[in-house]
Amino acid sequence: MSMKHEITDGLNEEYYQINPDILGSFNKFRPPLNLYRFDENVARIIPYYKVGGRLSNEQIEELAELTKEGIIFVSRDDHPVYVKHISYQLDLVLVDKNLKEREIGDIFTQALTRRCKEFFEQPVPIVFDKLWTDMMVLTEYLFNDIHRSRALARRLNKEYSLETHAVNTGFFGLALYGAMRKRDFEEGGVKRKMFDRMTAGLFLHDLGMTKVPSFILQKSKPLTGEERAKVNQHPMLGYQMLAKLDLKYPEVEECVVGHHERVTGNGYPQKKSGDTMGYFGKLCGLADSFCAMTSKRPFRGDPMTAEEAANKLLMDKGYDPTMTGMLRKLVTDLKLK
Template identity: 25%
Template sequence: MRKVPVWALKPGMEVARQVYDSNGHLLLNAGVRLEVEYIQSLKKLNIPAVYVVNPLIPDIKVEDVILCDTRHKAMRLAQKILTANLNAPPNTRSFVSRLFSYKKELNEVVDEIISQLLDCRELVINLCGIRTVDNYTFAHSANVAVLSLISATAMGFSRSELRTVGQGSFLHDLGKSLISPSVLNKTEQLLPEERQEIKQHPAYGYDLIKQQPFADSVAAKIVYQHHERIDGQGYPEGITGRDIHVYSKICAIADVYDALVSDRPYRPAYPPHRVLEMFQSGEGGYDPEIFQVFSQHVAAYPVGTVVGLSNGLIGIVVQNYAGYSTRPKVRVFCEKDNLERLPAYEM
């Protein structure tokens, strides 16, 4: 399986993972052979990429760490929460009450994610989500929750602690619901006052939860602190080290990682190995111990990635292992200086 930009799709390619539109409606099922009309429709709907069957590894399937239905349920909930102010003026009793009405659903979604992660012995992220411009924020909320919970699970947190991490990381961008979409989705360089407005979203989200608590106080702290950095270069308060809650440090890494591996209107996605290298450089003020845990469960070279080996061979990643994210199993298929196919073998 490999991720192919829509512009590079060709008739006859087989869809490997279900394709959804920005509203979560199923467009194409796995197993469908692409036709010219399908590709044209995907382009019109601004679907950026599709996972297709890779002929080099047709026998290899890549599973998500949570069920597809659960991920889309989380995305739909994020959409409801983050657009709750569209039918009610922000900071009004009606708006805050609308948010509180989602408390039960939030707990159910977070508990569902936790149960599925706890049932998975080898937690390794091999997939980079495909998102449209319209659903980026909703998918991001769900992904940050999953990534944060993977780290928290690996760190041995109790189920009640996991629920708090899940709530806070899922709601980390809640405050952006009070910021104009024209600012949030701006592709040009932000004006100083616009940048300052965006920096207020942690405080906005924290205040919303405090007005009508639909998450506990520690989850609210994650919302408030997820842009703080241990070197004091974050916001909104510029606090350092131990003053930042460990849950907030977990969310901070998940938030930035997911943003960087995603396509944005102003830049293409970075490959996972490049993002992990950025964190490893020590820049950015992220907790190195938490990053060490996180990096053990995120594949630097996801299944389907073509890699060049130090011995001059070229192969494709077929499996990753928790704890060894930079040392995947590779199926060799040719030499660097001789592209003629070799008998396939794995190493």
């Protein structure tokens, strides 16, 4: 947005300009958060609208014009309200250039966690379409600058649920992939469709868990042999569900079916090993394990720290050594706790 007024340096630490597209997404008469105007006469931000009030038709027109001029602001204190609003219209993050990466990370986290929860509760095409739309906003955001995935990887939720684990694995898997393929992104060697499908696979890898009885998933004691057998069916259950969602892509299938396979051949369900395992299955399996080890789960003790989990995976021969080495480096670089 071109600026027509001289804005004092440092205001972006407390306020950020609101984009006309964002403003247009608000209730026209009753915006959901306080708005501020830059007064060039005193070079200060002053209140313009307070939540609970109602704008007149004249004020609506004036507000639209002032927003185009770049002098309407939102307080960063109202960031939680802003996050919630945009998380329901996620594509707006692509047009608002005033948000910081960590703020965009908050928006993606809230939006995708909610979408995943809705879908896992009702895994049917009409609900999946909404999740797919939001995942494609994420891939659009990251494909233009894969380095942004690092901010998302810093937002892993320590409390386990099917939806938080999906988002954790998606975010961390994308950051890990970005670290390993950094040069390919820079040289244009990563294909967008492949990236889209891999992203879907990372988020949907535990799709089959929706068919496992909830009492097993929520059990606080160790699983019985029979219960463990039901859990171990989830990769193939997920594979069967992909056809109904029209997601029969290799990248998605590898994540869903292969995330519990191991290089040593000791995994499941197909006992694949070494080069017979697909790249995306290896990637997803590593991200899945790391996120599981660092989250609090009902049937386990205290979660590991990121460093402890990375070190343990580095020593585990069941994972690709190149990937575990990069995971260890990523944990160190991001200073994950």
